[in-house]
Amino acid sequence: MAAAAEELLGQHLVQGVISVPKGIRAAMEHAGKQEMLLKPHSRVQVFEGAEDNLPDRDALRAAVAIRQLAEGLTADDLLLVLISGGGSALLPAPIPPVTLEEKQTLTKLLAARGANIQELNTIRKALSQLKGGGLAQAAYPAQVVSLILSDVVGDPVEVIASGPTVASVHSVQDCLHILNHYGLRAALPRSVKTVLAQSDSDPHGPHSCGHVLNVIIGSNALALAEAQRQAEALGYRAVVLSAAIQGDVKSVARFYGLLTRVAGAHLTPPVTRASVEEEAQLWELAAELHLPDLQLKEALEAVVEAGGPVCLLAGGEPTVQLQGSGKGGRNQELALRVGAELGQRPLGPLEVLFLSGGTDGQDGPTEAAGAWVVPELASQAAAEGLDVAAFLSRNDSHTFFRCFRGGAHLLHTGLTGTNVMDAHLLFLRPR
Template sequence: MAATLRVLPGFARTRPCPVLWGSSVSWSASNMALAKQAWQLFESAVGAVMPGPMLRRTLAVDTETGQLKVRDRNFQLHHNLYLAGFGKAVLGMAAVAEELLSEHLVQGVISVPKGIQAAMERAGMKNMLLKPHSQIQVFEGAKDNLPDRDALQAALAIRDLAEGLTADDLLLVLISGGGSALLPAPIPPVTLEEKQLLTKLLAAHGATIHELNTIRKALSQLKGGGLARAAYPAQVVSLILSDVVGDPVDVIASGPTVANEHNVQDCLHILSRYDLRAALPRSVKTVLSRADSDPRGPPACGHVLNVVIGSNSLALAEAQRRAQALGYQALILSTVVQGEVGRLARFYGLLAQAAGVRLSSQAMKITKEEDELWDLVEELQLSDLKLEEVLEAVEGAKGPVCLLAGGESTVKVQGSGKGGRNQELALRVGVEMSGSTTRDWEALFLSGGTDGQDGPTEAAGAWVTPAIANEAAAEGLDVAAFLANNDSNTFFRRLQGGVHLLCTGLTGTNVMDVHLLLLRPC
């Protein structure tokens, strides 16, 4: 069984978790098959958004005219190309960009996660590494996806590069998820520590990524169009790998090459919502008080071309094709899943129950649960989810069903445990499903971060079945206590040797999270 699982070549298994295959845990053949297929679908989703293929689909150089073609725009190259980048996928993106454009590349600076080069080297992922004597300078920082002094040094180097450009130059900007933490350059007198503390407070209170970025942009030299302003009058081309629901370019990495549409009142409204205005450092109050009267004004970004080259939608589409090849009726539920993990877990638990009953072709419908499910769809604002069509498709299915979704949940941190949004979501969904099983169908839910890192842990996420609560009870593990302490990683590590953890190592890409719900008649 172990030999049948092929790890995606782009995955760096630097600190592998225990895996199901070949373990001493007693599993039914059907559970093993479901878990194996869930792994394959997750791998296919991540493989579709690896940096190399995406850049090669986007960039083309006409060697005769010396022009760079980006989608339907042409830019003249004559040894006038500079490169800046920041994000979890940028190392691989930069390697491909330099391979394609090295003849014209003068200089580059990129900011990437701490330890990523060594991880890629250990994994043999040479295609994700820059060549020796590269023109691109690499800074590593933002350990555990938090801005730090190393990331600040990188951000200032990128600022200096941009400010030195002329109207004859072209700046290629590579942006991916994690870019915001890797590009911290607070407006003085705000310090990095003060900005970091405010971001942590907002995140701990459940602020959304949109709210976090609104605050970050207001306090940053480079975000909210600041990098575009620094590079003017040079032309700027930004290639963006989206890690934000809906792919808004002004939100991804806090929009360093997109004009900022938010103002101070938007910031104050967010801070008031989470009752944080009284806790603001004096420096933050100073910067916010003068922001709307900044003599530089908002950057006019007419010299910028922003192109989204990869997204969660692309990853889900590939997973759907793979699921269909495995014999599943595969449906994409939504690409804009967001919200608090407890409510999302309830949604997936109810969906599994409703779909399972439909899949079993039982005459009696669970109207109470389906009514609640409809309410949750509205509450979670799953605008692209057509629930009735999904349930009707499930009811008419002749075999197993795979329901796919993507987005990013939020966790309101109340404990001191170790975990991440994907592991906590999976555990909560397992609890929800445990109370609604039938004898006619089996289910598996998987939630994984496409970057390979779920919070400050070695796991990308986890998978569960409705048996998770019984398995925990048999080993004396109190699920509720672990959840109350936001300690999902410790729970999964202790349960059956950690076989439920999804461990890939750093993948070299990032397009938010992938959720899989596999349903199969018994």
């Protein structure tokens, strides 16, 4: 994104500072993605830090350089801010006396106790100089344009990377409520209590961001719209179901299993009593998953109308509760679970393929982006001596896909440089 901005701005770019994850430059070089790298002698200074998505000293140095750059601006300047997921760990600037270590410990504890990204970032904002609109405030009176890649369901600009250019709307009460909920209020370090108490009595109130324009330039919905166009160009009737898939991976896999059966029944009539029951279960599960933008009715109508090859698309970020010590990622685990669901009963005269992939090209701590499955997966795997249920019980989806058919079902894209969560594609074709 920085390379593209530099290209675009040319001589207008006077100075730049960017904080990126440790190792990303080497990984891009290794992958031969030169076009994504800044040119030699670039005016953009690059800091690499936040190893394992945790704020560290290197990221702190980057945050200080970014703050200094912003503070030096005048009303004649324009500050272009490029924000993507992972930004919270890449821009740590705790309000003194809170230390980097204290902030790290608190966010780690919150995450380990199950706090979601909204809760986590509410606390991060309250303890930060630059989050929650702090960066925009530091740049005042310069104009600020913030270009944002969303890695959060629903694209809330105040949550993505903890909104460095978006005024925080949270109060100290909100923070205390979250800390109470996760049993952390009593054990808070004195420094955190001091900062929270100060912000409660801050005479300036929340940052004002009237000089800022925040624009979402990349999101799951945009990625799905492009995938939809590509599928249509390949002759599929393509429908986007939702860009807000969330919830436990087991329920999400069951949702896609039922969806396949119900859509399949609409595509290859007659509709049986069993499929009417399955449609009722599908609606019930959809309600449980709380998918606010779900276009299920429209998708099923489109399937009936199409009568031929169909591609149903969805995206978001399901959750995996890790129980085993295996190797995998959300996408490979989802694909494997959907494969198991599809193999439970015959599907009728239908060809089916389900694919799940991370848009950043890396699924969890694996080198694959995701995987694809067909209904025959479990029986084919059994013939190779692989027990799908056993791999799932260890969260070992990556090992499974590496063994199964010599890794042929793994999706390898390499790092894409953009993270707008995951994409799920279901292809159906009457035989």
